[in-house]
Amino acid sequence: MVVQVTRWVRAIAGAYARPLVLGAAAGGAVVATLSFPLALWFRLFELVNFFRPEVFGIALLAFAVTFPFADRTHRMLMAAMVMANLLLVVAPAALFTHGHSGGRCATASAEGDSGGLHLLSLNLLDDNPRYEKVIDLMRAERPDVIVLQELSEQWRMPLAALNEEWPYQAGKEVGNRALVVFSRWPLGPAADLVSYRAPRKKTQALVLPLRAPRGPVTLVAIHATSPRDDGLWATRNAMFTELAALLGGGRSRTVALGDWNTARWSPVFQWFMIRTALREAEARLLPPSTRFFAGFGLGTLLGSPVDHVAASDDMEITCFRLGPRVGSDHLPLVAEVRLR
Secondary structure, three states, X not given: OHHHHHHHHHHHHHHHHHHHHHHHHHHHHHHHHHHHHHXXXXXXXXXXXXXXXXXXXXXXXXXXXXXXXXXXXXXXXXXXXXXXXXXXXXXXXXXXXXXXOOOOOOOOOOOOOOOOEEEEEEEOOOOOOOHHHHHHHHHHHOOOEEEEEOOOHHHHHHHHHHOOOOOEEEEEEEOOEEEEEEEOOOEOOOOEEEEEEOXXXXXXXXXXXXXXXXXXXXXXXXXXXXXXXXXXHHHHHHHHHHHHXXXXXXXXXXXXXXXXXXXXXXXXXXXXXXXXXXXXOOXXXXXXXXXXXXXXXXXXXXXXXXXEEEEEOOEEXXXXXXXXXXOOOEOOEEEEEEEO
16 A cells, blocks of 8 residues: 555656746746836845845856756746846946946055046945054045945944044935045035935935045945844835936046945846946945845855945046955945046
């Protein structure tokens, strides 16, 4: 009896395993592909776009595993889905970047010796206690402009040491966090401030004129909410919509930087870049993670590139790189731009 039952189980498994595996592989590949357009309406699909290269890798693996016992129709469908996912991964690098990595930016520029605008952006992580590491980074890089996100009350005293070197400051308080700009050069009034209420916090964008030595520049500092629930997702999207309208069809001499909490593979990111005519500094096909999950012990391997520097076409990005870990769950961004 046991032998007979075993044979029945094997027969049923043999009859249904193949179509189940093939169906799951094909269905998963289709969902992965459709997650790009559906992310405009459904938050869960947007989460897929944070890990688009990994999704492509899974689709490629499913294609390889199922290829030997798949029929022609399934092979063609899987091949089409793999190619579509590959296109979703690589197309943004061609369409929305300045087309180069901007040099390695190996050494910090001394004030005024490069003719460019040296920039640094960092999400501090509000309870990060490594004040000295952050301040040492800023003094080593010697940027003209620093954009800090998640500046909490505990950071105010340590950062007071920067006031002499970066005397011009602007910011927006959001509960116990702030988006703050430190600058060597004068900042105009932040008349265009975008700040939307979310269930637990706000998303921010600060737009202000920077009086750089070689002429005025529009500086856009960004700290968008992470789309962890539907309210935060809608708030983040609304901020990018309003900010795109504010910047119009593309202001000249514009630089935007900060924690966008949006990956380049998101349709929200791409729509914003089209509307504003900005181009991202990071031009690699597979950009490394800027926000990572430190608790898993994998360093920066597990994460997503959600921090960005972007500039208008009349500005040349001559240098771009990621900075070292300084106690935050984000890496610093270091860039230099010049007027063309």
